Amino acid sequence: MVHQTMKIRIRRAASASSRINHMSFPLRSLQRLSRAGRALILGTLVACAGQPPAPGPAATPSEPPPATAARVIEQPRSRWVPVGWDALPGWGEDQLALAWPALLRSCLKPAPGWERLCAEAAAIPEPDETTVRTWLQRRLQPYRVEAHDGSAEGLITGYFEPLIEARRQPDATFRVPLYRPPADFGKRKPYWSRAQLETLPAARAALKGRELAYVADPLDALVLHIQGSGRLLVTEPDGSQRLVRAAFAGHNDHPYRSVGRWLVDQGAFSLDQASWPAIKAWARANPGRVQEMLRVNPRYVFFREEPLPDPAVGPLGAQGVPLTPGRSIAVDRESIPYGTPVWIDTTEPTPAPVPQPRPLRRLVMAQDTGGAIVGAVRADYFWGWTEGAEEYAGRMKQPLRMWVLWPRS
Structure with a gap:
């Protein structure tokens, strides 16, 4: 798209x-x-088909993830710096299970290195909030996204x-x-x-x-x-x-x-x-x-x-999977590959002047791109098609920070 x-x-x-x-x-x-x-x-929400292997043992959400020897990952237009989960603003406040269907949609066309994890994710029988949070923290490593000059702040806009x-x-x-x-x-x-x-x-x-x-x-x-x-x-x-x-x-x-x-x-x-x-x-x-x-x-x-036999299914993004309102973003592929879970830290679009805009911190999936979406820390947030989506999308032009979640080595 x-x-x-x-x-x-x-x-x-x-x-x-x-x-x-x-x-x-x-x-x-x-x-x-x-x-x-x-x-x-x-x-509506879809899941991956097939009979992948059962997930591994789960830990409680409060248990710290295993130690990692993650290193900085260089991308053509960005640099990923490994951080701890406590570096993600609002990580404990999002309803992560609401992002799970978008993740499973990306697993229909998994990013390189995601095949095993996608099979594991699709096999989870009841992905409730505790299960999703535990799985993400045990299987993935967070990285701060920044430009090659070290700048970690960028721009998020919206579309619908x-x-x-x-x-x-x-x-x-x-x-x-x-x-x-x-x-x-x-x-x-x-x-x-x-x-x-x-x-x-x-x-x-x-x-x-x-x-x-x-x-x-x-x-x-x-x-x-x-x-x-x-x-x-x-x-x-x-x-x-x-x-x-x-x-x-x-x-x-x-x-x-x-x-x-x-x-x-x-x-x-x-x-x-x-x-x-x-x-x-x-x-x-x-x-x-x-x-x-x-x-x-x-x-x-x-x-x-x-x-459009099912009007509850979004348009296909550039990844080739349906977009999910509020959980899909467009990115620069030279910074973030399609199918990558991304934690965003921004604010909701509001009419000016607003003394204290509401924070918008949540897990989304990189599933699309756009001609104006260029740069390390740059995203376009998909607002969907419900009433008000046009207005929110058109108003959105907010500062942004991003963290990608990538499989542990």
Whole structure:
């Protein structure tokens, strides 16, 4: 799942991290959701299949893990420094069992060196909180993630999966197309830019007949292009409706450029005021310049339609496994391999000014990447698709520290 990040405002609500763990909405809630990213049903959880060997003997959570001779591990863009479990802020406060299903999902495509541990984890019959905590502390070694210059603080942003109404055929309201990859998509590198796809006859001809669906607002399409995938509530020609996923199928190899940054440079608002509501308000006030704004970003994303038989399952991340709201992150693969458990220490996104933001300290899995996710201590936090996910994701731009949990040698 390839995505960028965008900044939007958020209303103050209950703890965001607790909402992610416990939100649940019936399917009928779809009727009450806005086009640009409301949602339904928190993700169900899957486990690895097969008959792996039984886990080894467990220790009590208070028992210290075995002594280790762990050494510093060098990655292309980071350095992992071994630490004790007491170095992880809030380690004793997270409900680690809530991260276990995401770990098992990563075990469907285990990172190198994880095969034996994944088999062992999948064999645990009742992974309750005590069992999970004990297993993690006995089997894994924590490492502080830092840049090669020793800097251990970075940045975390957020992303989500939008839910947008669409039509299979265009009408007076739904006129903005989403496209499948053109037949000649692999023959041009880079492919036509956004402006060329909208103006050049040859480029437009390549898109003809490749329409997947139509949305009502060009900003709805922009959200999908930024996030890289989304859910479509599609109305078919016979009036029936289907919930499908518009999955990322490629982009035109042009660089991403933020329309929000362009509006700041245009004097529409200050950098501190930049938000998704501010962008939409500017678009409503300047309908004649919306196309100009969109063409600032030359990158164009193509989609493929995927069935969504279970709306409680998240989109596939770059690791190739479904993402779990609140427990999946996108990382720089040159810093952290896919399938790695990561402890994050940050704060929840809150409207400014807030005297004391709530801490967000929890176990997550590195399961995705993104074009803007580059650096040693850099992550994008997946907020899911439930109501409020768009707002939290767009608001998130927090300081971050990270620790990876890696198998003991």
